[in-house]
Amino acid sequence: MRQHRHFFTLAVLLVLVACPAGAFSAEISSYAQARDRLEAQVIGDRSDVVEVMGNPAGMTGPVEVTAGTQRLRLGNGPGWLFAVRLNAGKNPLYLIAFVGRDASVDTHEAKAAPPGLTAAPRRIARQAAAVTSREAAYAVLLADLLGHSAAGRRIHAATAKVDGSSVAVPTWRGTITLSGGPGWLFFVDDVPKANWGHACRYVLVSEDGGLHVQKAQTPPNDMGAFTELTSWPEAAARFSMPEAKTSAAAAAPVLRQSTPAANRYAVIISGGWNQWSNYPRYWNDCAFFFNTLKQYGFLDDNITVLFADGTDPAVDRPDGRSSPLDFDGDGVPDIRYSATKANITLVFNQLAATLGPNDILYIFTTDHGGAQDGNAAPYSTPDVVLYLWGEMITGDELAAEVNKVTAKAVAGIFEQCFSGGMVEKLAGTNRVVMSASRWWELSYAMGPDYTYDEFSYYVTAALADPATADTNADGTVTMEEAYLYALARDSHQSESLDSFLDNIGEHPSYRSDPWDLGRTLSLGGSDPAAPAPRLAGYVQTQTDEAFPTPSGSAIWSGDDATWNYTLPFPFLLAGQSHPTVTVSSNGILYFADPSISGKNSINGLAAARAIAPQWDDLITSVSVTATSQHVTFVWQGVTYVDQRPVNMATRLFPDGSFTLYYGSGNDLSSRLPLRDKTIGMSTGTVLHPALGNGVASLDAARALAFRWVGTPQAVPAVNLLLSE
Numbered sequence: 001m002r003q004h005r006h007f008f009t010l011a012v013l014l015v016l017v018a019c020p021a022g023a024f025s026a027e028i029s030s031y032a033q034a035r036d037r038l039e040a041q042v043i044g045d046r047s048d049v050v051e052v053m054g055n056p057a058g059m060t061g062p063v064e065v066t067a068g069t070q071r072l073r074l075g076n077g078p079g080w081l082f083a084v085r086l087n088a089g090k091n092p093l094y095l096i097a098f099v100g101r102d103a104s105v106d107t108h109e110a111k112a113a114p115p116g117l118t119a120a121p122r123r124i125a126r127q128a129a130a131v132t133s134r135e136a137a138y139a140v141l142l143a144d145l146l147g148h149s150a151a152g153r154r155i156h157a158a159t160a161k162v163d164g165s166s167v168a169v170p171t172w173r174g175t176i177t178l179s180g181g182p183g184w185l186f187f188v189d190d191v192p193k194a195n196w197g198h199a200c201r202y203v204l205v206s207e208d209g210g211l212h213v214q215k216a217q218t219p220p221n222d223m224g225a226f227t228e229l230t231s232w233p234e235a236a237a238r239f240s241m242p243e244a245k246t247s248a249a250a251a252a253p254v255l256r257q258s259t260p261a262a263n264r265y266a267v268i269i270s271g272g273w274n275q276w277s278n279y280p281r282y283w284n285d286c287a288f289f290f291n292t293l294k295q296y297g298f299l300d301d302n303i304t305v306l307f308a309d310g311t312d313p314a315v316d317r318p319d320g321r322s323s324p325l326d327f328d329g330d331g332v333p334d335i336r337y338s339a340t341k342a343n344i345t346l347v348f349n350q351l352a353a354t355l356g357p358n359d360i361l362y363i364f365t366t367d368h369g370g371a372q373d374g375n376a377a378p379y380s381t382p383d384v385v386l387y388l389w390g391e392m393i394t395g396d397e398l399a400a401e402v403n404k405v406t407a408k409a410v411a412g413i414f415e416q417c418f419s420g421g422m423v424e425k426l427a428g429t430n431r432v433v434m435s436a437s438r439w440w441e442l443s444y445a446m447g448p449d450y451t452y453d454e455f456s457y458y459v460t461a462a463l464a465d466p467a468t469a470d471t472n473a474d475g476t477v478t479m480e481e482a483y484l485y486a487l488a489r490d491s492h493q494s495e496s497l498d499s500f501l502d503n504i505g506e507h508p509s510y511r512s513d514p515w516d517l518g519r520t521l522s523l524g525g526s527d528p529a530a531p532a533p534r535l536a537g538y539v540q541t542q543t544d545e546a547f548p549t550p551s552g553s554a555i556w557s558g559d560d561a562t563w564n565y566t567l568p569f570p571f572l573l574a575g576q577s578h579p580t581v582t583v584s585s586n587g588i589l590y591f592a593d594p595s596i597s598g599k600n601s602i603n604g605l606a607a608a609r610a611i612a613p614q615w616d617d618l619i620t621s622v623s624v625t626a627t628s629q630h631v632t633f634v635w636q637g638v639t640y641v642d643q644r645p646v647n648m649a650t651r652l653f654p655d656g657s658f659t660l661y662y663g664s665g666n667d668l669s670s671r672l673p674l675r676d677k678t679i680g681m682s683t684g685t686v687l688h689p690a691l692g693n694g695v696a697s698l699d700a701a702r703a704l705a706f707r708w709v710g711t712p713q714a715v716p717a718v719n720l721l722l723s724e
């Protein structure tokens with residue numbers, strides 16, 4: 001499952017561009033209806049809502065509101081302002097929401113509510129009335145469950161009325177049974193931008209007007225028994241994507257190979273589950289990676305592709321076609337097997353019998369993913385599945401297959417939802433593995449046209465073209481360079497949860513063992529002499545230096561606070577001299593334009609001139625130890641949202657080098673809102689993300705040293721900054 005909830009932001013932007021004030025449709029006609037819409041879009045299944053407040057007086061967005069120390073700008077067009085207090089952790093957290101008359105809902109997190117709001121309990125439930133038609137049942141569904149608007153959802157109605165007292169609907173993950181019939185059955189896709197599995201609901205509207213709702217994560221096995229009541233024009237664009245152009249592959253440059261092609265093997269897996277959900281972009285993801293392997297001289301015989309129904313000419317995708325078997329347009333079929341567990345076992349048995357200690361194995365997976373049965377929210381373990389063709393394989397099962405193979409090195413790139421679980425399961429000696437998301441997160445396709453999935457696209461694009469991501473100008477892009485490139489560009493950086501308590505964003509993860517394997521391994525093979533990635537004139541290394549225990553007591557403490565400090569020597573960040581620094585309680589040092597914000601992101605770091613050992617929403621005490629040789633800042637405290645311990649330090653050296661240290665604590669592996677950290681340095685024009693970004697827990701993690709190795713002019717023109 002991969003999602004597009006940024007569509008909502010996009011939709012607001014499109015409305016801003018397309019509609020002058022006053023031109024909005026008015027689906028929400030009153031404050032009470034706006035409160036219902038808030039319930040449907042923001043509160044939903046949340047069990048952590050303490051209080052809901054609102055302003056019955058309508059206003060016209062964008063509205064500027066003050067929420068504690070934060071200034072927020074919300075909404076567009078006429079609507080109403082609300083604040084929802086959450087019991088998310090131990091400190092106050094609010095969702096500030098503007099509900100528009102057009103049924104849009106613009107939501108921001110804040111630590112306080114804006115002034116002037118009063119209690120806004122939901123109105124008394126509607127008196128159920130007799131329902132005599134599917135249309136009347138749909139009206140009940142809209143009014144009572146969806147906040148008076150179908151906007152943002154796809155709603156499918158069962159073609160047949162439920163005549164009995166209950167109905168059973170077989171789905172990908174078990175059978176949903178609803179009681180309360182006779183009545184009308186609906187399947188509500190709550191996140192149609194998403195791939196499966198994601199939040200959806202099966203609803204039976206009784207003849208007496210009662211609503212019977214079952215939450216689920218996967219659609220009916222037989223969508224033919226339903227008809228869509230909503231209009232969702234984007235479906236055609238998203239699910240009927242023609243395959244990407246592959247004819248350019250033959251003309252692409254041949255890239256540097258340090259290991260003979262005969263010693264390099266690859267496995268590409270994408271299931272798609274069934275025709276309805278085997279979106280054509282999975283084919284594009286696989287074809288792009290396949291063509292990139294060919295640029296590195298891979299032999300056809302050494303690439304095994306397991307895709308959907310394999311070589312079966314039966315239709316297997318929603319545009320009514322069978323997936324083309326030839327990825328690179330040379331007339332030779334490249335898809336070899338159907339993506340089933342039996343075929344995965346067959347392929348890895350073959351590889352186990354073929355590969356030896358001089359061989360390198362590359363694994364690429366995409367399509368849908370999910371949590372294993374029993375690993376429900378908040379997903380406290382990395383037990384995940386990859387969906388195949390009508391079945392699924394767990395992370396443990398895939399790891400067991402890979403473990404059969406003896407190899408010099410294994411590299412894995414995992415795109416599907418919950419793919420961080422594959423990273424945890426497949427990490428090991430002589431392996432470098434990376435994923436689009438953490439094991440508790442969804443992952444996303446890439447806008448604006450969803451031709452590819454985003455993380456795997458950027459990883460593959462980096463590997464395919466040294467001009468994009470070869471940070472050290474050695475003519476090849478290593479796994480580490482490709483990961484840093486994709487990390488800097490991945491646009492789904494939200495740390496919020498939606499009304500189904502699903503994470504909205506994706507945060508790529510990365511594990512390399514030994515830690516520098518990823519900088520010696522490219523698709524061209526293993527090159528132990530490859531120089532390290534070099535961004536902004538810095539080389540990042542890991543060290544075993546001990547955590548620098550502060551010599552004195554803390555000199556500052558606070559929440560969302562900054563303090564100016566005069567350094568004992570001018571610090572040469574990327575060659576530019578800084579006599580002072582602004583220290584933030586949120587685990588970041590600013591050398592220009594300080595911010596109090598704990599709302600961290602790779603984007604935010606990229607835009608700053610800063611060093612971030614662990615930028616997050618934190619309440620910390622900071623101590624400073626200065627000598628003429630170095631100055632050391634130590635942050636000790638807790639996360640804002642749930643008061644988990646954090647304990648980290650940064651040491652600055654006069655030449656511009658610096659080291660990031662991690663003590664006990666720093667385990668931010670959970671799915672609360674506001675719950676990921678950002679680590680690295682940026683000059684404001686060049687970003688150097690730290691490898692620690694890809695690790696769920698930094699509990700007593702090894703120190704990260706950033707060594708200054710040259711002038712900015714010596715750095716190749718690789719700029720890890722987002723363009724949007």
Ligand SMILES: [Ca+2]
Nearest residue numbers: 312314316322
């Ligand atoms: Ca087929």
Ligand SMILES: [Ca+2]
Nearest residue numbers: 326328332334
């Ligand atoms: Ca071919």
Ligand SMILES: [Ca+2]
Nearest residue numbers: 470472474476
């Ligand atoms: Ca390179």
Ligand SMILES: [Ca+2]
Nearest residue numbers: 616674675676
């Ligand atoms: Ca955060």
